[in-house]
Amino acid sequence: MSNQLKPCPFCGSNDVEAFAQDEDDCPHRSAIVRCHSCDAQSAQMVGSTKIDMAIRAWNKRSEGADK
Numbered sequence: 001m002s003n004q005l006k007p008c009p010f011c012g013s014n015d016v017e018a019f020a021q022d023e024d025d026c027p028h029r030s031a032i033v034r035c036h037s038c039d040a041q042s043a044q045m046v047g048s049t050k051i052d053m054a055i056r057a058w059n060k061r062s063e064g065a066d067k
């Protein structure tokens with residue numbers, strides 16, 4: 001795995017996961033990063049690099065919260 005998720009910017013938990021929502025009833029098949037501790041989540045991303053995009057969005061938010 002080349003993508004490293006940063007801890008949750010809201011609760012500090014490392015229990016975060018990036019995953020694609022590929023269920024048939026999810027029309028956009030988007031990918032998000034979610035914190036299992038406080039249920040915070042990143043923006044939903046779509047497209048062939050949606051997982052990478054979601055991770056990038058999550059990490060960017062985490063960096064911003066630290067400053």
Ligand SMILES: [Zn+2]
Nearest residue numbers: 008011035038
């Ligand atoms: Zn959290």
